[in-house]
Amino acid sequence: MPGHEHIRGPALRPGENEVRLDVRGLEVRLGQAGPDVVGDVSFTVEAGQVLGLVGESGSGKTTVVLALLGHARRGLRISSGEVRVDGVDLLRLPAAQLRAVRGARVAYVPQDPSAALNPALRVGTQLKEAIRVHPGAVEDPDGRIREVLQEAHLDSSPELLRRYPHQLSGGQQQRVGLAMAFACRPSLIVLDEPTTGLDVSTQRHVLDTIRSLCAAYGVAAVYVSHDLAVVGGLVSDVAVMYAGRIIEAGPTARVFGEPLHPYSRGLLSAVPSPAQATRLTGIDGQPPRPGRRPAGCSFAPRCGFATEECRSRQPEPVLIDARTVRCARVAQVRESSTGVAAALGHTVPAAEEVPVLSLRDVSAGYGRRPALSGIDLNVPAESCVAVVGESGSGKTTLARCIVGLHRNWTGDIRFEDAPLAASARDRPRQVLRRVQYVFQNPYTSLNPRKTVGQIVAQPLEEYLRLGHRERSQRAARALADVSLGADFLPRYPDQLSGGERQRVAIARALVAEPDLLICDEVTSALDVSVQAVIVELLRGLQADRRIAMIFITHNLALVRSIAQSVVVLRDGAVVESGPVGQVLDHPVDPYTARLMQDVPKLTRPGPPGTAQGATAAEPAAP
């Protein structure tokens, strides 16, 4: 296979360390003769290095890392390639030997620690088990457990070992997962989005732990993530995946500082910045699925640089500027400016008239457990208020109280100075119409048995009792407002991508012509490039239609790009509120300050040659 010599992966510096992991020409196919899901994947990782594998959902990153363990999911088959760990090709090992290698020489840390740990076994039992299945790997299991727990920044007392997984916090669970993975001193460790479910502060501590463990053990690590900011702060080398191929790989500082593949560029300009309000640019369209990939470059249909040649021939990886890029037009891409993200001026909120919505001393709970206490909140007309908090801070409960889905609250919620009934059932139709709610997860908020047209027209039927013709006209217009064509009307939700689904959900809210739009974590289920599109869409609609908006998010970085004022929630209480610039730049409350500090930051790619462009992502100062 002649193509492989010049894509030996990102470790291009003269090897000061031994190569621990060497992947060559890895290909995974669907079924026996199906299309490839990932193909032509080659990279090396040296001892002590962490390679970041980034890509959006469906890019094949999880398929690749599972193949590193010699595993393929049901229906998939590793059809060719080599995965050499310390020179041994795992893909050629008989099943029994492969089992012996897994956990001992090659370890895996899964995404969701609460699902990966057995809830019925004590933590100590599970750690011991991880060691016991590999006889001879460790001499003194009990001592080793104490040692590795300390290294994972867990207290190694017998008390912790006696606990069950549910008695640990999410961060502690993931540390136990890490301790288990490092217990047998593996050569390769695979981390599959291990911090995705964690709050920013916990995430930062777990990332610190991962960094110190990898350095201390000199393992080769592969860190999979869709979160570019997290990867930027952790890894030395990065490989960007798209449609089953590595499209750009090299040192993190170079790739994130001055991305050369149009896809990497798009991805990076979609990442919101917590430091500066920027106009987010998404990538239109969606990645092709295996079997429907175009003949030429997979990214060509979405690429601004694409030529006829790109559409007809798959690009060869080329070595340029210390990295490999799979793009035929890389020279042209390099010459064009990166386009510094357009900064947004702060719009000063309109003069305080009567707020559209005001909350006074609102408290709520589930049974006896309080979820909110004494919330005061004002939403001025035509402005966007961001509500920020970590999981469990009560931000979704707050939204559900406002719309009337959560009935068990006390206090005073006034909409245009008229008190709102506790339950949506007791509110007049017109009030229901004027306060619209967009749910977090577009995969459950659209009825799978209804067409997009039926879904979007439904509010018109329920609130306004409009006739059929009027309904379908307005529905088509609402779809156009969210940049979806009329050809979406007869489609079903399962024929749409996540971003398209969320746009349909937004169109359903807009078609009712609301005065207040409540967006509850509307981008958290979406990829970063789609998130950028949705946030920009909401910002534009909010400004054009002069509607008030409550934007609920856990992602502090998004706040600047969309809101004028911000409310920070913690444990069901407001800890700080005010204009966005003031709160984020000069936080008064120590909690806000800590949140701001712990947000993973990705330095914006600047034009080539500037100082900013050369240093990519720096982790926040400790």
Added chain:
Amino acid sequence: MTGTAPVIPPAAPPPAVLTRRHPWLSVLWSAVRTPRGAAGLTMALLVVGVAVIGPAVSPHSPTDLVTLTFAKPSGQFPLGGDFLGRDVLSRVLNGGWLLLLMALAATAIGIVVGAAAGMSAAYLHGPPDGIIMRTVDVILAFPQLVFALLLLSLLGPKLWLIVLAVGLSHAPAVARVIRSATLDIAERDYVKVAELQGMRPAKVMAKEILPNLVTPLMVEAGLRLTYSIVIIAGLAFLGFGQPPPAANWGTMINENRIGLQLNPWAVIAPAVLIALLTIGTNTFTDAVARVTIGVDRRPEEAALLDDLGPEQA
């Protein structure tokens, strides 16, 4: 390899495009394509064919005395004669369609009543839930056959009453299954959306919840059809069915069991048909159920759906 990478032509759109509108059709189709489903459907269709086409092709009248009592099979009477000397083959060919119709009707009643009760109980919570489910518990305490016999002995053996009794005896079990399925769906966000639009509960159930219950309802319908056949044939065996001269598989088994040694076909033929029908419908339902929970889904489909489809939060 990159240079010679095979050019993958854009794959044809999946053949399921036509059935997208009716997801249950694609489920049925996947079930038919499993060996289990194909076997079950073949058995059931065989019997349905006999019952439907039978009356048109039967060589004799099912009620005429044309041969000797319990006559052995012969050229003219391939399955011999029954206890009165009627042609067994003609009686078998004529004795199925009413059984099938009654079983279908009873199943429909059971599914409609049970689904309505189960859905209301789950969606309305509180007192309606308590009242419906406690009633269900009481009816479930009676064995189905005993419940049907109870109604029949009170009101007399009328055909419509048999259908109603068997149908109502199915309702509680259906209600339980549908209640638990509804509990899951009622918590989905699209149901909340409908509530925020001020939709009335009855409409929420009919428009938002019911269409998502089609798959469990389909499995229930198959299962209840099997039971209906068994119970209605059993009632006919016990004498609750059409009045005497009419042919009926259940009645035939009872009538002719005294002559089992003289002409066993008079019992075996109807018994085998009933068995084939119940085993066939049950096997096919099993295949449908397995497809819906993904056991027999083809691996490629499973991989595409599980791994490459949009990731959920």
